[in-house]
Amino acid sequence: MKPPMARPLTKFVDRLLSRSEVSTASRKALLAIDAPIKSCKARWDLVRTGQRVDYACLVADGVIGRSEQFADGRRRTVAIYVAGDMCDLHSVAVPAAAWNLTALTECRYYQVPHTGLHACFDAHEDVAMALWRDTVADASMLAKLAAVLSGLGARERVAHVLCEYGIRIEAAGLGSRSDFPLPLTQSQLAELVGTTPVHMSRIVRSLATEAALEQHRGNIAVRDLAMLERIADFDPTYLLFRENSPLAGRRRA
Amino acid sequence: MKPPMARPLTKFVDRLLSRSEVSTASRKALLAIDAPIKSCKARWDLVRTGQRVDYACLVADGVIGRSEQFADGRRRTVAIYVAGDMCDLHSVAVPAAAWNLTALTECRYYQVPHTGLHACFDAHEDVAMALWRDTVADASMLAKLAAVLSGLGARERVAHVLCEYGIRIEAAGLGSRSDFPLPLTQSQLAELVGTTPVHMSRIVRSLATEAALEQHRGNIAVRDLAMLERIADFDPTYLLFRENSPLAGRRRA
DNA sequence: CGCCCGCTTGAGCTGCCTCAAGGAATGTGG
DNA sequence: CCACATTCCTTGAGGCAGCTCAAGCGGGCG
Numbered sequence: 001m002k003p004p005m006a007r008p009l010t011k012f013v014d015r016l017l018s019r020s021e022v023s024t025a026s027r028k029a030l031l032a033i034d035a036p037i038k039s040c041k042a043r044w045d046l047v048r049t050g051q052r053v054d055y056a057c058l059v060a061d062g063v064i065g066r067s068e069q070f071a072d073g074r075r076r077t078v079a080i081y082v083a084g085d086m087c088d089l090h091s092v093a094v095p096a097a098a099w100n101l102t103a104l105t106e107c108r109y110y111q112v113p114h115t116g117l118h119a120c121f122d123a124h125e126d127v128a129m130a131l132w133r134d135t136v137a138d139a140s141m142l143a144k145l146a147a148v149l150s151g152l153g154a155r156e157r158v159a160h161v162l163c164e165y166g167i168r169i170e171a172a173g174l175g176s177r178s179d180f181p182l183p184l185t186q187s188q189l190a191e192l193v194g195t196t197p198v199h200m201s202r203i204v205r206s207l208a209t210e211a212a213l214e215q216h217r218g219n220i221a222v223r224d225l226a227m228l229e230r231i232a233d234f235d236p237t238y239l240l241f242r243e244n245s246p247l248a249g250r251r252r253a
Numbered sequence: 254m255k256p257p258m259a260r261p262l263t264k265f266v267d268r269l270l271s272r273s274e275v276s277t278a279s280r281k282a283l284l285a286i287d288a289p290i291k292s293c294k295a296r297w298d299l300v301r302t303g304q305r306v307d308y309a310c311l312v313a314d315g316v317i318g319r320s321e322q323f324a325d326g327r328r329r330t331v332a333i334y335v336a337g338d339m340c341d342l343h344s345v346a347v348p349a350a351a352w353n354l355t356a357l358t359e360c361r362y363y364q365v366p367h368t369g370l371h372a373c374f375d376a377h378e379d380v381a382m383a384l385w386r387d388t389v390a391d392a393s394m395l396a397k398l399a400a401v402l403s404g405l406g407a408r409e410r411v412a413h414v415l416c417e418y419g420i421r422i423e424a425a426g427l428g429s430r431s432d433f434p435l436p437l438t439q440s441q442l443a444e445l446v447g448t449t450p451v452h453m454s455r456i457v458r459s460l461a462t463e464a465a466l467e468q469h470r471g472n473i474a475v476r477d478l479a480m481l482e483r484i485a486d487f488d489p490t491y492l493l494f495r496e497n498s499p500l501a502g503r504r505r506a
Numbered sequence: 507c508g509c510c511c512g513c514t515t516g517a518g519c520t521g522c523c524t525c526a527a528g529g530a531a532t533g534t535g536g
Numbered sequence: 537c538c539a540c541a542t543t544c545c546t547t548g549a550g551g552c553a554g555c556t557c558a559a560g561c562g563g564g565c566g
Contacts, residue, residue, distance in 0.1 A: 050490075068397060068404075070404060076400040076404040078403075079396070090389040092385075093382060093385040093386040093389050094390075099396065125375060129346060132385055139388065139391060140343075143352065146329075146331040147323075147397055149399055150329045150403040150447025151323060153521075154522070176289060185543090187543095187544080194402065194403025196524080198525095198537085199523070199544085201544095201546060202522095202547090205546090210457075237303075237351050240351060406554090439513070440512075449556080451513095451555080452553090452554055455514085455515090457513095507566105508566095509560105510564090510565090511564090512562090513562085514559105514562100514565105515558105515560085516557105517549100519554105519555080519557100520554090520555080522553085522554100523550105524551080525564100526549090527546100528546085528548105529544100529546075532543080532544100533542075533545085535538105535540085535541100536538090
């Protein structure tokens with residue numbers, strides 16, 4: 001099996017470009033970074049709370065979740081990352097993790113050395129801003145999730161997560177927002193939206209009729225996207241895509 | 254009334270130092286930034302969604318909340334900031350706000366020009382890292398809140414918020430974690446922990462007996478802090494204070 | 507004084523959780 | 537190829553945490 005792309009950071013650079021301007025020189029520097037690729041099975045912890053890392057994980061394939069664990073062992077997922085996402089970019093600034101990264105599906109990922117990122121960061125001011133901006137986007141998604149968790153009912157929360165995921169998948173070029181792969185288990189989704197697996201099942205059923213969801217072997221097709229977005233009260237502004245992008249938000253007078 | 258300190262960023266620099274190392278030269282540069290001070294009454298929106306700003310708000314006095322608004326007008330608060338916090342540091346990287354900043358009490362705050370921060374950021378590498386690190390800490394609190402909101406009951410959520418707030422107040426030198434000012438309304442707290450004001454009232458009562466809380470004119474005294482922390486399953490690691498700090502976490506084998 | 511705002515208390519309703527069991531799909535060993 | 541385990545989804549029934557609606561109460565302030 002040959003590597004999926006010659007330059008590990010290709011997809012990540014695309015991601016940065018969806019939010020920031022980055023000069024050609026800076027892009028070259030980023031693409032020059034080399035990073036070993038790893039793979040792991042579902043349920044594997046890539047990083048554990050307290051662990052000190054000297055690389056950041058760039059998802060190449062599969063879905064990775066960031067979770068917090070309570071004393072009794074229960075976990076809650078607070079973010080999910082797909083191909084092209086650098087799921088612990090923050091680790092460059094804070095090497096001792098205060099979170100867990102877990103493979104939610106079988107995964108491949110690059111271990112991008114901090115040294116490489118740091119060098120780019122120092123040498124190219126626009127890279128520093130782009131990385132910072134991406135960190136902010138990540139935080140913005142967390143803030144949104146917190147708001148959604150505290151303010152909406154379970155059905156609306158699920159709808160919201162689906163909307164966000166769809167757009168991000170589209171941004172990553174892995175599908176369209178109305179038809180995309182979603183290789184997660186209902187239990188895993190439940191852990192993300194703060195419900196139980198049982199209730200999740202009922203919600204999915206109800207959304208399936210209301211927004212005309214169709215599921216086929218790990219994929220989701222949304223026939224009535226407008227309805228889904230209305231249920232979720234969804235506005236993609238918080239994803240911080242560039243204003244000229246078709247993915248940017250439109251609402252808010 | 255004379256200004257509370259000659260250099261607007263004094264407290265902010267202290268804040269940075271609680272998480273990062275910053276050289277004396279860099280500190281001087283930060284302290285040299287000048288910023289106008291403003292004041293406003295409770296309920297005032299300092300920044301609204303969609304607004305474009307060229308300054309960041311540094312809290313001098315009072316409490317400011319970051320909130321997300323739903324289509325029906327309901328708001329949920331996802332973060333609160335006290336004196337010394339730069340509550341939209343992110344705006345340096347993302348000038349178009351995707352959030353609201355609202356004064357929860359009467360407030361004074363500095364409008365710190367982005368240009369000044371940007372200049373420091375460019376000239377001093379350690380400032381860039383420190384700012385990034387603070388952004389990450391902010392995100393870490395959001396992640397924690399999301400986890401707490403989705404995983405704990407209302408009573409536990411309130412306990413958690415109190416623990417976090419207490420430590421942050423202590424870090425800011427405004428009180429101790431077991432006796433601190435909390436000038437927020439029960440309705441405002443409810444908005445932060447995702448409950449209703451009515452239920453908030455009952456929770457406060459129950460915590461008051463369990464963890465021996467005492468309230469006296471806008472202040473809270475926690476007689477049984479250990480109990481409160483146990484209820485909340487609280488571990489301050491996620492606040493990312495320096496490891497040698499008395500505020501850093503200890504748990505997690 | 508009277509108004510408004512924040513807190514409290516009560517009573518009834520409901521969204522969601524819990525517990526429990528059964529079924530489909532996939533994998534594993536004999 | 538079949539017996540069996542495991543994982544995931546589904547469905548039902550009962551219970552509770554927390555919401556809603558409604559009313560009363562105290563304090564600050566015009």
